[in-house]
Amino acid sequence: MADYKVGDVVWHEGDISREERWKALKAKGCTLWFTGLSGSGKSTIASALEQALVNRGVFSYRLDGDNVRMGLNAGPKILQEIHGNSEAQAKRFGLGFSAEDRAENIRRIGEVTKLFADAGCVSMTSFISPYRKDRDLCRKLHATAKPAPIDFIEVFVDTPVEVCEKRDPKGLYKKARADIAAGKNPGFTGLDDPYEAPDKPELVLKTADLSIEQSVAKCMELLKSKGIIR
Numbered sequence: 001m002a003d004y005k006v007g008d009v010v011w012h013e014g015d016i017s018r019e020e021r022w023k024a025l026k027a028k029g030c031t032l033w034f035t036g037l038s039g040s041g042k043s044t045i046a047s048a049l050e051q052a053l054v055n056r057g058v059f060s061y062r063l064d065g066d067n068v069r070m071g072l073n074a075g076p077k078i079l080q081e082i083h084g085n086s087e088a089q090a091k092r093f094g095l096g097f098s099a100e101d102r103a104e105n106i107r108r109i110g111e112v113t114k115l116f117a118d119a120g121c122v123s124m125t126s127f128i129s130p131y132r133k134d135r136d137l138c139r140k141l142h143a144t145a146k147p148a149p150i151d152f153i154e155v156f157v158d159t160p161v162e163v164c165e166k167r168d169p170k171g172l173y174k175k176a177r178a179d180i181a182a183g184k185n186p187g188f189t190g191l192d193d194p195y196e197a198p199d200k201p202e203l204v205l206k207t208a209d210l211s212i213e214q215s216v217a218k219c220m221e222l223l224k225s226k227g228i229i230r
């Protein structure tokens with residue numbers, strides 16, 4: 001079978017239901033989707049939240065943008081250099097930073113985080129995820145999860161670009177500015193590529209006014225209010 005269509009593959013429910021699994025694990029899965037500019041604080045806050053959750057015995061895991069782009073969603077060059085793909089395979093399966101590739105990156109991560117959540121994990125993603133329609137697709141994937149919806153919590157890490165550029169933890173803004181000055185288009189979100197802010201995020205963290213601890217506390221409060229943690 002070279003290709004298949006909807007209906008050709010059927011969801012296999014298994015012998016243990018999600019409900020039974022979560023009950024046995026004393027866990028409740030969900031996805032916390034952190035979105036915001038590079039340097040806004042997504043990874044920092046998600047990491048601190050993961051630590052706070054794990055310290056309380058909550059099964060929690062972070063899917064971080066850069067980490068995922070080193071493996072599951074690696075770019076063509078990485079696939080060739082590290083994974084030994086041919087040039088043709090690398091072109092076909094590797095993901096760069098074009099709008100199309102970013103969309104596929106986010107879709108795949110939306111599917112993976114949904115599976116982690118289904119397993120009973122407080123699953124966190126920290127991707128810029130600049131386009132609303134890509135994030136909305138992930139929301140939909142959770143809303144239509146089988147056998148029942150899974151909580152999708154969009155956390156907008158709302159840090160002005162000026163603040164992000166000042167922080168520039170990886171020197172990426174500096175590099176992008178130099179490219180722009182040289183007449184190139186680096187396609188850098190917030191500089192020469194758009195960031196579409198969420199319309200109705202479940203949580204907004206204005207990190208210019210909040211400490212990392214305060215942001216973590218806000219996430220914890222929200223998880224409590226949704227009955228995900230006690």
Ligand SMILES: Nc1ncnc2c1ncn2[C@@H]1O[C@H](COP(=O)(O)OP(=O)(O)O)[C@@H](O)[C@H]1O
Nearest residue numbers: 038039040041042043044167169207210211212
């Ligand atoms: N209030 C704050 N909240 C989050 N991060 C902050 C804050 N103040 C300073 N920072 C710093 O900003 C940087 C954010 O980087 P990072 O978390 O890697 O961003 P992102 O994952 O969104 O690209 C880190 O160096 C962090 O220490």
Ligand SMILES: [Mg+2]
Nearest residue numbers: 042043065126
């Ligand atoms: Mg990050």
